[in-house]
Amino acid sequence: MNDAVITDVSAREILDNRLEPTLRVTVETGAGTGRADVPCGRSRGANEAVDLRDGGDRYRGLGVRTAVGNVEERIAPELIGTDVTDQRAIDDRLVSLDGTPDRSNLGGNALTGVSVAVLVAGAATLDAPLYRYLGGVDASALPVPLFDLIEGGELGASGLDFQEHQVVPTGADSFSEAVRRCSEVYHELGGLIESEFGPASLDVGDEGGYTPTGLTDPRDAFDLELRAVEECGYGGEFSLAVDVAASELYDPDTGTYDVMDERMTRGELVDLYGDLVDGYPLVSIEDPLHEEDFDGFAQLTDALDVQIVGDDLFVTSPDRVQTGIERGAANALLLKVNQVGTVSEALAAASRSRRNGYAVQVSERSGQTADTWLADLAVGLNAGQIKTGVSRSERTEQYNRLLEIEAELGSAATYGVDAGPCLTDRA
Ligand SMILES: O=C(O)[C@@H](CO)OP(=O)(O)O
Ligand SMILES: [Mg+2]
Numbered sequence: 001m002n003d004a005v006i007t008d009v010s011a012r013e014i015l016d017n018r019l020e021p022t023l024r025v026t027v028e029t030g031a032g033t034g035r036a037d038v039p040c041g042r043s044r045g046a047n048e049a050v051d052l053r054d055g056g057d058r059y060r061g062l063g064v065r066t067a068v069g070n071v072e073e074r075i076a077p078e079l080i081g082t083d084v085t086d087q088r089a090i091d092d093r094l095v096s097l098d099g100t101p102d103r104s105n106l107g108g109n110a111l112t113g114v115s116v117a118v119l120v121a122g123a124a125t126l127d128a129p130l131y132r133y134l135g136g137v138d139a140s141a142l143p144v145p146l147f148d149l150i151e152g153g154e155l156g157a158s159g160l161d162f163q164e165h166q167v168v169p170t171g172a173d174s175f176s177e178a179v180r181r182c183s184e185v186y187h188e189l190g191g192l193i194e195s196e197f198g199p200a201s202l203d204v205g206d207e208g209g210y211t212p213t214g215l216t217d218p219r220d221a222f223d224l225e226l227r228a229v230e231e232c233g234y235g236g237e238f239s240l241a242v243d244v245a246a247s248e249l250y251d252p253d254t255g256t257y258d259v260m261d262e263r264m265t266r267g268e269l270v271d272l273y274g275d276l277v278d279g280y281p282l283v284s285i286e287d288p289l290h291e292e293d294f295d296g297f298a299q300l301t302d303a304l305d306v307q308i309v310g311d312d313l314f315v316t317s318p319d320r321v322q323t324g325i326e327r328g329a330a331n332a333l334l335l336k337v338n339q340v341g342t343v344s345e346a347l348a349a350a351s352r353s354r355r356n357g358y359a360v361q362v363s364e365r366s367g368q369t370a371d372t373w374l375a376d377l378a379v380g381l382n383a384g385q386i387k388t389g390v391s392r393s394e395r396t397e398q399y400n401r402l403l404e405i406e407a408e409l410g411s412a413a414t415y416g417v418d419a420g421p422c423l424t425d426r427a
Helices: 062-079 087-098 108-125 130-138 175-197 218-231 266-279 294-303 318-327 343-355 373-380 393-412
Strands: 006-015 021-029 033-037 147-151 164-168 239-243 256-259 262-264 282-286 307-310 332-335 359-363 384-387
Touching (some): 006 062, 087 108, 108 130, 108 343, 108 373, 130 373, 147 175, 147 218, 164 218, 164 282, 175 218, 266 294, 307 318, 307 359, 318 343, 332 343, 373 384, 373 393
Parallel strands (some): 282 307, 307 332, 332 359, 359 384
Antiparallel strands (some): 164 239
């Protein structure tokens, strides 16, 4: 029998970094095994693929067990006997087997687990590293990491409304240098926070960034970050970025945003972004407005000379990316495979973005495991940007894998070249 033929597909319930149940899917062929853990978001877009999870009781895993059953009883019989390298055909099959636009029948988490495990098994079968299997000989770009040093919103109990306040090592010459600089700044910032807010402030959020209590204004977070950068001797070598996750701040009844204890109109929020861009080296703003406001995104993209990233706006859907392109909304895609459900759809969203001059930032979810397919995906796509959190093992494992890939690529590895015009001048 052909060694690339799928011989088994299985799944089990595991725990993520929040001790919440998720899935691990394993795909076997005659020549290799692929395993993939499924991440899970907390600040989820309304248009994301629907996971089978547990509504009111998310720790008990009942929904996840349904997804496990769907993988083993409904998906596995359809895939056994097919060639594992036919990723596109397999993903099409998954989508049609599910049969719903939001993947709520088999579960977005079941589909994502199978689709990524098929990808990993394909690489194993051909005995190639995952990034190489995905991107061929061209895969060589180590991504610029956006380090989420201070968390707020849904992911950190800091009082800050914006979800992520990231530092971006735009001035580094290599990925390893970038990560080393970020970790120095991380430790320096910890010292500053401890001396200003006391040791309890060293608590970290879901992505391992600090959550100093008592801060409400993003400018305070930026000031702390820039002080840490200066103290480390890297003044001018770092830029700043934010994920506002504005859908979480939006009140559809009044059409306003709750920011810094005020109700802001879209116009006031847009003015705030203008001030932040004028006052700080802010180069990237993710989800600055709520997820259906394509017009507002377009106005902002036009008005500000920075990267505007669509996360909840695009939910990694090729169709929503197309709408964004037609309306001039945003200029970068945040890519999360489990928002859409399959690898092939995520790749289609990425290439449509790229073809239209949009940057691509590969992203973690706030619920992750130590599985590192994300790191390989970033290099395989030559995405040029990654956000994968900061200081917990499910985050640092991504950096460790990227460091391993950088070493493997040796002099072929590049850094920054593919990050898009806002994150580097190294184009
Ligand atoms: O909003 C985001 O970009 C993410 C990850 O950083 O959060 P979540 O996974 O909770 O959606
Ligand atoms: Mg986001």
